[in-house]
Amino acid sequence: MGTRSPAALIEHLAGLVLSVDADATGVAELDRGLAELIDSLQGAPSAQLDLSLETRRRLASAQPLDAIKLVSDAVVVLQQQPAPAAAPKRVVRDSETLELVRDFLEESGDGLANADEMLLAIEASAATPDQVNALFRVFHTIKGVAGFLELSEIVSLSHATESVMNEVRDGRCKLAGESLELVFKATALLRGMLDALKKACEAGIELASEPEAQVHIGRLKAFLAKMPREEDAGPPITAPGKPPLVQAAPPPAVVAAPVVQPAPASAVVAVPPVAAPAPPPAGFQALPLAPQPPEVAEGQAPVAATKLRETVKVDLERVDNMVEMIGELIIVESMLKHSRELSTQSLTLRNALGQLGKISRDLQNAAMRMRTVPVHGVFQKMARLTREVGKKAGKDVVLVTAGEGTEMDRAMVERLEDPLVHMVRNACDHGVETPEVRVAAGKPATGVLTLSASHKGGSIIIELSDDGAGLDRDRILKKAVEKGLVQNPAALTDAEVFQLIFAPGFSTAAKVTDISGRGVGMDVVKRNIEGMRGRVLIESTKGKGTTFRLVLPLTLAIIDGMLIKVGKERYLVPSLSIVEALQPTREMLSSMGERDELLSVRGQVIPILRLSQQLAIEGARQDPTTALIVVVESVGKRVGLLVDEVIAQQQVVIKALGQGVGRAEFYSGAAILSDGCIGLILNVDKLCGLITYRHRVASGDAHREEQR
Amino acid sequence: MDTHANPGAGAAQLESLAGKYMTFRVGGEEYGLEILKVRELIGLLEITRVPHAPQGVKGVVNLRGKVIPVVDLREHLGIDGASASARPVIIVVQLQTPNGPITTGVLVDQVLEVRNIASAQIEPPPSFGRGDEATRFILGIAKNDKRVVLLLDIDLILSSTNLSLAA
Incomplete structure (x- = not known):
């Protein structure tokens, strides 16, 4: 056979479909044809490859009669997909071209984002000549x-x-x-x-x-x-x-x-547009959160404002470098301030140090702001998504945004997009009812999603509310009891019940639609948000709607950590995952097969993980009653970490551990401590995961471990 | 597989080894590192051990706010015993890789000098025929003034400790 082109192989397959018999041999021949095609497509991810793989997978379980139909359907689609996808030609672009392309991508991206915004505004009210010209x-x-x-x-x-x-x-x-x-x-x-x-x-x-x-x-x-x-x-x-x-x-x-x-x-497109131009004024005025006239006025103002604001494009790496260096400056500054030699010196010196401290903190703030971008862009994408999903689901939904100017760490804005997509989709798909149901319930036919961002204390709050049916507490509970997630349903607060929808497996589409129509991908949302060290809170009133509130830290670059000591080594545990720290008494301790130790706190049994053992640290305290146990929590699992002492709580700048130290899976990064040394930040998820694993195989593993 | 230490590799390869080297001592031997790969020298900082790190990685240090790994040459070169040096030094090397430059510290006992080594002074490393771990990291042997300098293949050393070179 040698090297036949994908196109030729698709032709070959088309021939096979017509010629083979509907029996096992025929199916085998089709399978071989597909396999060859997959081979020739290999290495270049494409729709053709995906389809071929999918077809071959389905072919394995298909009846001979269906098999031919299956493959012939696939061939029709494959033939329509043009060749370039199958054989990506390598092209050498010189650096000048790449530069041009990069600029083009950036400019066009901005332009399209603007266009989207304008189009959404135009959809809500009529187009102004300025908008048309801008588009x-x-x-x-x-x-x-x-x-x-x-x-x-x-x-x-x-x-x-x-x-x-x-x-x-x-x-x-x-x-x-x-x-x-x-x-x-x-x-x-x-x-x-x-x-x-x-x-x-x-x-x-x-x-x-x-x-x-x-x-x-x-x-x-x-x-x-x-x-x-x-x-x-x-x-x-x-x-x-x-x-x-x-x-x-x-x-x-x-x-x-x-x-x-x-x-x-x-x-x-005929159906929605007919209704679109006329009703908006009436529909919008009925909505509490969408005052029509100001929106028209604002629609033009931001366009003018963005034109006036001048910006400089700077390589992200340079900004990161600067932020990093300023972080160092802060550390050195605090080392200076706390040094014993200086503290006894003159008042002028102390004043100057105070000044230095203030300036370096201002500098840090300024640098941090360089990394931040407004959430505007993501919100706009969500407006667009709402429109599309709503249309697909046959619902009338609009997205109202607020606080788009709120700035967040650029990396976080990017990571926020995924969970928001899931949440918006859910809200459109399951939260907001169909127009008929809404009207019957005495609500306006158009559903409103409200997406807002704001700063509160040291956090950023992102809220997505809908005015749909709300979560159904009873049905969620019923399902949770069925799945054995809950023992005592009556004792749970509403918030605890709503958290259940985040349970993995609780959220597979079919099941959840049965319960409440909520939860597709909710565990993804939760994991993403927790990955950013944030939390998801839910409020819901039956019949009135649901609010998802994401509470996120201001930046990913700084973490609040507890510095602990084991033997001579120091590590940081993220404060967010610490439940408590305690010195156990003899009565609180028990063991399982002599190896696995357990701690009982207030009726809860928590496995103990000896950090000294896990990380091969020498000279650590072995007796838990003279050491400390830091109870940490991850994804609902609690683990007690046995440490020598807890030194202090401090804010540190997270640094990547970088390459060269292996997989280093137990650390989520490193931080420079106040004395200039490096402290590793423990990855609580991984450590907790370890215990769950040991827990499950404990019975089989117990004597193997003992033999060592 | 070893293309570097092949005695029959010919003059061309040894020729390409000529140039300026930073020489240093580890144990009783003198080694050379291509000067263009050296970024700076730093006195010994406190090294933070990284549990479960690959063999030969001593830990990480704070290089002006950057966390960089430090490699202990003793482990790679099969030199026994801890360093007895009073003034150990970390040589910061920067290597270009397809994934961008990587910076690593190399822990040595003592830094000696920067020397010009001509191709005429370089000989291929002998093979002792026991699949030697240590000699595969030696590109060549340079002799002058009765001294012998072993020219290190630092790229190979670092990629053998799973630095991104191999990734």
């Missing part, structure tokens, strides 16, 4: 630079979108309903293509074509064809295909698509 410019700019970079597909798509905007600008159509939908979709596609471009550049391969883009270009052109044209006398359907697209004419096969496309495209 036009966004696509125009993208087209211009993409043309320069020879990204023909992006050029065609932005060109077609620009043409639609042009029609709007010249007053030949309104930006509402179908046209708005088309432009919306175009921004989504462009964003996807920009992502693909970024990945292609990073991997040094050719940019794959995006089939959906061609289809959408067809739709846009079909839309344009319907526009009245003074200067153009040509037949409406072919006209838009020719004149404007000289620089990047799509392949002829695609030109055929628009002819087929218009009907379904307009059919899809």
